[in-house]
Amino acid sequence: MIPNLPFRPKLPRWMSEIGWRTLAIGGLLGGVLHILATFAAPLVSRGNAYQQLRAVLPLNQMVVLPAPSSSKQILPYLQPDVLYAMCRYELTGGPVSVTAAVSGPGWVLSLHTPGGDNFYVLPGQQLRRREVSFLLVPSGDPAHARRAGPTDTQVASPSTEGLIVVRAAITGLAWVAETEAVLRKSSCTQVKR
Amino acid sequence: MSLLTNALINFAVFAALAFGGGLGTAWYMIEAGSRLSTRTFGPWTSWTAAGRPEADPYTRAHTARNGLLPVSSTLELTFRAKTDSNGSRLTSACDYTIVLPSTEAAWWSLAVFDGQGRLVQNGAERHAFNPQTAMREPDGRVAIAVARDARAGNWLPSGRSSRIVLVFTVQDAALAATVHDGGQTKALPEIQRAGCR
Numbered sequence: 001m002i003p004n005l006p007f008r009p010k011l012p013r014w015m016s017e018i019g020w021r022t023l024a025i026g027g028l029l030g031g032v033l034h035i036l037a038t039f040a041a042p043l044v045s046r047g048n049a050y051q052q053l054r055a056v057l058p059l060n061q062m063v064v065l066p067a068p069s070s071s072k073q074i075l076p077y078l079q080p081d082v083l084y085a086m087c088r089y090e091l092t093g094g095p096v097s098v099t100a101a102v103s104g105p106g107w108v109l110s111l112h113t114p115g116g117d118n119f120y121v122l123p124g125q126q127l128r129r130r131e132v133s134f135l136l137v138p139s140g141d142p143a144h145a146r147r148a149g150p151t152d153t154q155v156a157s158p159s160t161e162g163l164i165v166v167r168a169a170i171t172g173l174a175w176v177a178e179t180e181a182v183l184r185k186s187s188c189t190q191v192k193r
Numbered sequence: 194m195s196l197l198t199n200a201l202i203n204f205a206v207f208a209a210l211a212f213g214g215g216l217g218t219a220w221y222m223i224e225a226g227s228r229l230s231t232r233t234f235g236p237w238t239s240w241t242a243a244g245r246p247e248a249d250p251y252t253r254a255h256t257a258r259n260g261l262l263p264v265s266s267t268l269e270l271t272f273r274a275k276t277d278s279n280g281s282r283l284t285s286a287c288d289y290t291i292v293l294p295s296t297e298a299a300w301w302s303l304a305v306f307d308g309q310g311r312l313v314q315n316g317a318e319r320h321a322f323n324p325q326t327a328m329r330e331p332d333g334r335v336a337i338a339v340a341r342d343a344r345a346g347n348w349l350p351s352g353r354s355s356r357i358v359l360v361f362t363v364q365d366a367a368l369a370a371t372v373h374d375g376g377q378t379k380a381l382p383e384i385q386r387a388g389c390r
Contacts, residue, residue, distance in 0.1 A: 047259070
């Protein structure tokens with residue numbers, strides 16, 4: 001039994017004019033627009049990290065970037081207490097040989113697709129060998145697998161272009177030059193076909 | 194009501210549902226996130242699939258739209274705080290204290306940015322602390338003061354920008370797996386407001 005409430009909320013009169021078809025089609029179109037906008041955002045976004053770095057990074061060449069500061073910041077929210085070496089790679093002309101130092105805690109070697117996917121990551125640890133080298137090859141290309149020697153480590157890239165990022169933790173102002181010198185040993189060179 | 198009024202009302206509701214609802218909710222899910230793509234611990238929020246190749250569409254859109262380059266969240270988690278532990282907006286007009294427990298994480302970093310993700314301008318050009326640069330208390334904890342003016346100890350200048358954002362990065366694969374799988378984790382550091390001017 002419904003109790004007799006002293007106050008019964010009354011809907012405004014214009015609300016009774018809304019048809020169920022309006023609600024159903026509006027809701028359906030809203031859902032479609034929601035899905036389209038979500039999937040389109042990464043594709044139409046001109047501000048993504050790869051697009052921004054494309055203008056400042058030469059192709060297949062490791063570049064040590066200046067220490068992040070309020071006047072020199074290449075990407076938003078980029079960690080400021082680390083130094084970065086970056087290489088924009090392109091694999092259509094052949095695989096890319098990568099050598100990188102990952103000297104200790106806070107050091108990270110990461111490989112990214114243009115969409116920002118980090119498909120390979122190697123953290124620096126104190127007891128690990130401090131330098132790593134590998135051949136970056138396009139995913140699903142058997143020619144490179146056959147040509148590589150038994151000692152060559154290969155990493156398959158899901159895209160033909162992308163970014164190699166070596167991140168080095170700054171352990172204090174006095175060690176910036178030393179950290180930068182280790183970071184400069186990192187390289188990224190195209191191996192011609 | 195006239196036929197025209199009726200049509201106008203229906204059109205307005207249709208447009209609000211389709212564009213406001215569809216695009217508005219997409220914008221909210223991409224910018225602020227939801228339980229589908231983020232996890233929140235007190236004032237700290239992390240996009241749990243950031244950087245992963247199998248990330249959900251909201252995380253991918255968030256990463257692309259904001260120009261982020263995250264290391265995979267299988268290794269490293271980035272927590273962002275826009276409010277203090279009491280829910281008040283972080284601003285450079287106030288001073289804050291953050292105490293990090295003696296952590297076993299491989300590496301962490303606490304940085305301060307303005308509301309747009311830019312480094313806060315300050316004469317000391319100091320923007321972050323990590324285990325190697327922060328001074329520890331005798332019990333191993335690290336106390337960091339975020340303030341406009343110089344403080345003794347670990348002082349992180351908050352500059353003159355109105356809104357600030359704190360970013361806490363933890364490199365710990367075990368923590369990353371726990372957070373991603375929805376498990377409980379040790380509490381993240383509280384952000385206590387010490388005073389405002």
